[in-house]
Amino acid sequence: MRKTCPAFLVLVLGFSVAAGCGGSPPPEPATVTAAPAPPPDPLPSWNDGSVKRGLLDFVARVTQNGADLVPLDERIAVFDNDGTLWQEKPVVEGAFTLARLDEMAKANPALREKQPFEAALDHDAAMLREEGLDGVLQIITATHTGMTDDVYRAQVLQFLATARHPRFKAPYTSLTYLPMLELLRLLRANGFTTYICSGGDVDFMRVFATGTYGIPPEHVIGTRFEKKLMTARDGKSFLLREPKIESINDKETKPIGIDREIGKRPIFAAGNVRSGGDIAMLRYTHDVPGSFQLVINHDDAERESAYAEKDGATLAAAKAGNFSVVSMKNDWKVIFPPR
Amino acid sequence: MRKTCPAFLVLVLGFSVAAGCGGSPPPEPATVTAAPAPPPDPLPSWNDGSVKRGLLDFVARVTQNGADLVPLDERIAVFDNDGTLWQEKPVVEGAFTLARLDEMAKANPALREKQPFEAALDHDAAMLREEGLDGVLQIITATHTGMTDDVYRAQVLQFLATARHPRFKAPYTSLTYLPMLELLRLLRANGFTTYICSGGDVDFMRVFATGTYGIPPEHVIGTRFEKKLMTARDGKSFLLREPKIESINDKETKPIGIDREIGKRPIFAAGNVRSGGDIAMLRYTHDVPGSFQLVINHDDAERESAYAEKDGATLAAAKAGNFSVVSMKNDWKVIFPPR
Numbered sequence: 033m034r035k036t037c038p039a040f041l042v043l044v045l046g047f048s049v050a051a052g053c054g055g056s057p058p059p060e061p062a063t064v065t066a067a068p069a070p071p072p073d074p075l076p077s078w079n080d081g082s083v084k085r086g087l088l089d090f091v092a093r094v095t096q097n098g099a100d101l102v103p104l105d106e107r108i109a110v111f112d113n114d115g116t117l118w119q120e121k122p123v124v125e126g127a128f129t130l131a132r133l134d135e136m137a138k139a140n141p142a143l144r145e146k147q148p149f150e151a152a153l154d155h156d157a158a159m160l161r162e163e164g165l166d167g168v169l170q171i172i173t174a175t176h177t178g179m180t181d182d183v184y185r186a187q188v189l190q191f192l193a194t195a196r197h198p199r200f201k202a203p204y205t206s207l208t209y210l211p212m213l214e215l216l217r218l219l220r221a222n223g224f225t226t227y228i229c230s231g232g233d234v235d236f237m238r239v240f241a242t243g244t245y246g247i248p249p250e251h252v253i254g255t256r257f258e259k260k261l262m263t264a265r266d267g268k269s270f271l272l273r274e275p276k277i278e279s280i281n282d283k284e285t286k287p288i289g290i291d292r293e294i295g296k297r298p299i300f301a302a303g304n305v306r307s308g309g310d311i312a313m314l315r316y317t318h319d320v321p322g323s324f325q326l327v328i329n330h331d332d333a334e335r336e337s338a339y340a341e342k343d344g345a346t347l348a349a350a351k352a353g354n355f356s357v358v359s360m361k362n363d364w365k366v367i368f369p370p371r
Numbered sequence: 372m373r374k375t376c377p378a379f380l381v382l383v384l385g386f387s388v389a390a391g392c393g394g395s396p397p398p399e400p401a402t403v404t405a406a407p408a409p410p411p412d413p414l415p416s417w418n419d420g421s422v423k424r425g426l427l428d429f430v431a432r433v434t435q436n437g438a439d440l441v442p443l444d445e446r447i448a449v450f451d452n453d454g455t456l457w458q459e460k461p462v463v464e465g466a467f468t469l470a471r472l473d474e475m476a477k478a479n480p481a482l483r484e485k486q487p488f489e490a491a492l493d494h495d496a497a498m499l500r501e502e503g504l505d506g507v508l509q510i511i512t513a514t515h516t517g518m519t520d521d522v523y524r525a526q527v528l529q530f531l532a533t534a535r536h537p538r539f540k541a542p543y544t545s546l547t548y549l550p551m552l553e554l555l556r557l558l559r560a561n562g563f564t565t566y567i568c569s570g571g572d573v574d575f576m577r578v579f580a581t582g583t584y585g586i587p588p589e590h591v592i593g594t595r596f597e598k599k600l601m602t603a604r605d606g607k608s609f610l611l612r613e614p615k616i617e618s619i620n621d622k623e624t625k626p627i628g629i630d631r632e633i634g635k636r637p638i639f640a641a642g643n644v645r646s647g648g649d650i651a652m653l654r655y656t657h658d659v660p661g662s663f664q665l666v667i668n669h670d671d672a673e674r675e676s677a678y679a680e681k682d683g684a685t686l687a688a689a690k691a692g693n694f695s696v697v698s699m700k701n702d703w704k705v706i707f708p709p710r
Contacts, residue, residue, distance in 0.1 A: 278618075
């Protein structure tokens with residue numbers, strides 16, 4: 033009978049097949065002198081540096097017996113989505129909105145002659161700016177409501193399956209940040225519950241968050257439209273998406289959304305530099321002693337994008353609160369998962 | 372050395388000490404002919420009958436390999452609270468509201484001369500009815516908002532620690548239904564996530580749901596007041612409870628609350644007969660093939676209460692949907708946990 037090398041020996045003791053798991057008898061355990069292999073790096077896409085060290089220290093600190101040990105039910109981490117977990121140039125939900133508007137104009141050409149739809153369909157940014165926030169809301173409402181949740185989900189799925197990023201020529205769900213996927217896994221492996229807390233439509237994100245991030249629908253916090261419970265002819269109930277925003281989840285309302293969904297303060301938050309949308313959430317978690325805040329700075333035009341915030345408020349808040357700032361250029365070995 | 376009978380033998384094989392775990396050597400395993408003991412009953416406070424059998428069959432069906440197996444992430448159960456998990460005569464949050472109003476009137480005697488507060492303080496039901504829904508809302512708002520979440524939680528805790536039920540002379544948190552606590556445990560032991568979905572204030576319930584039901588804050592769905600993110604003098608953020616209802620979680624809005632918090636349809640729902648508040652939630656889960664609906668009928672004046680619904684809508688819905696109806700009198704061996 034051929035002897036095989038038990039997998040756990042390879043893992044625990046660093047035995048290689050050559051070192052004693054071949055056909056010859058293995059040495060006595062007492063005589064093994066090879067140093068144990070270091071545990072595998074849980075963040076292999078992160079360059080060594082203060083941010084990576086800070087993350088690993090934080091996880092060790094809150095999970096090991098000692099004064100900083102945090103019970104499992106308080107190990108809660110919240111992540112912004114656009115620009116924090118995946119690329120946001122363009123914002124994916126924005127691309128979906130324009131694609132849906134194109135579809136709608138095909139079915140109803142009269143849309144092409146009506147503002148703000150005409151401006152959006154022509155990708156006329158100047159005209160769209162003139163229509164202001166009301167115009168944008170009108171476009172989002174027209175593309176996100178008036179149908180059942182099931183129909184909307186099918187439209188999002190169809191978009192994600194077919195759309196390609198203009199520069200990277202790849203499906204949007206493949207343009208997540210590999211270092212952040214590793215971080216999500218590391219936290220969950222250490223008993224954390226990971227939530228998304230984003231300004232995006234909660235139902236848009238719920239369609240792909242499980243498959244893309246391992247984050248199930250019940251752990252997605254976002255902006256919501258009102259819904260109405262309806263009864264179909266077969267007697268079954270369904271939810272109709274109403275053309276009115278129920279709650280916005282951005283800036284000062286992110287902590288409100290966290291309270292609504294979780295009811296406890298997270299001990300970890302991650303956001304990014306662009307609009308200042310994550311400052312309130314970062315500060316809200318910062319009030320918890322021993323917590324960790326991560327801010328992603330987009331400074332890598334070559335591999336992804338380089339952009340700053342008009343007023344620099346997020347970096348100022350990071351400095352004041354001693355948040356860890358990721359330089360995508362310097363801290364990340366790779367940006368996107370291999371395709 | 373005295374031989375002891377290993378506990379797992381007693382459990383697994385039904386060995387009694389007399390049958391072979393004494394001082395004499397046990398018989399060879401191959402010669403053991405005693406029948407294995409039945410597994411312990413997970414619902415010992417339920418009388419045998421169609422409701423108990425239905426519950427056990429449901430759990431077996433969705434957890435055993437076969438056509439009806441439900442993956443872990445879809446094993447979601449929702450429970451109404453008042454009258455479903457604990458007694459509701461009086462509604463506990465109502466008792467809290469009147470107790471708080473008494474406290475407030477002590478600090479501010481002018482309250483005693485203002486309607487609807489005067490009627491509530493005098494427990495003048497006829498006068499209170501005259502003040503209508505607006506009056507009730509005014510009282511609830513006055514006692515539930517205008518303070519920070521932390522202060523409110525402390526007030527709820529203080530009430531629960533000191534208040535006693537007028538008839539049972541016991542703390543309200545001891546007046547839960549033991550059969551339902553067993554059911555919560557059975558479901559969780561079988562991979563279910565158990566949620567509360569109640570018309571009560573979400574923050575009121577979050578104070579005791581973990582300790583009382585094993586249901587953490589993030590699994591409590593309820594009515595919510597608006598909140599505002601504020602910054603204290605020390606720079607820390609806190610949530611102020613605003614005097615405006617953000618969302619009501621009752622009747623047709625219970626499915627909306629479930630969608631908001633969970634984003635999937637539960638496969639189990641439990642509610643009770645009184646106001647018809649659970650019908651929409653029961654039906655919403657009933658649309659899932661193979662799901663289970665439980666309705667508690669309060670018909671036990673001696674051990675708890677006996678009351679019906681004015682229009683009988685919940686029992687009618689139960690009949691139409693083939694929901695299981697619990698007769699507290701006949702289906703439950705005991706009502707409350709031993710004190």
